[in-house]
Amino acid sequence: MQDKPLILAGREFSSRLIIGTGKYKDYQQNADALKASGAEIVTVALRRVNLSDPDEPMLVDFIDPEKTVFLPNTAGCFTAEDAIRTLRLAREAGGWSLVKLEVLSDPKHLYPDMSETMRAAEMLIDDGFDVMVYCSDDPVFAKKLEDIGCVAIMPLGAPIGSGLGIQNQVNIRLIVEQSSVPVIVDAGVGTASEAAEAMELGCDAIITNTAIAEAKDPVRMAKAMKHAVIAGREAYLAGRMARKLYADPSSPLGGLI
């Protein structure tokens, strides 16, 4: 049984797992995890070059942007202007218009600043970007972001890097039900079962960084995430059984000796 592909801004992807490239021991481990995960998209950050070390290892030497889609983020941006400046540079560096917008607020919880996020998304869309937007799990804002033309709605499951899992299943489900663009849980997934849970709620994909990078064996966790996303997606498509309050024997009661 064939699933339909994940479509982002007109491009088709067969993997529904997007992984980050931060917090790994080194880029080689990151590349190995990417291979094990089967992901076709990685999130990346844009930062100043280190002028004192021009020979430092470069991400692009380990993960080939010709083979893996680089999704530049705006991590560390707290205003719409910062985010736009960053993504214009990213577009120049890589030549891609598909971007992950995140405009953050308080460093303690890294919740998105939704009014700034809305403003930045509008400006980026006007400037020709395909915006995948990190957002709160508020269905009202999610709808507004879709209405202005974001190509993917990416609610958090829990605070970035917390690994606390999906905190509000109801909201994620409401966002999934109302959206006609892909919904991707971005942030909060801590282990494979939580990735499967997001997919069972009907999400189109998940993004995870810390859950893989900070696992004791990141490459193995990458593989686990690959299977979890497939399992969760299949379970969602299959449709779970109804919940019952009492037992219902699986073996027939008739013909007992």
Added chain:
Amino acid sequence: MVSKMNVFINGEPHCFARSISISAMLKELRLMPEKVAIERNLQIVPRSLFSQTELQDGDRIEIVRFIGGG
């Protein structure tokens, strides 16, 4: 007359002994043009214009590249 070029690169002061293009600046810094993006006084300099864009005294240059992130 030698005119010294004082510029800021990624927030740090740099001095070049002569007028210099972005391409030449990258060469001096030992950076590969295809792996970076450059902003000059908050305006992006397209890679295609690196060789013909001359730094001006007082320019504020940002040189960025992709790194790991979530």
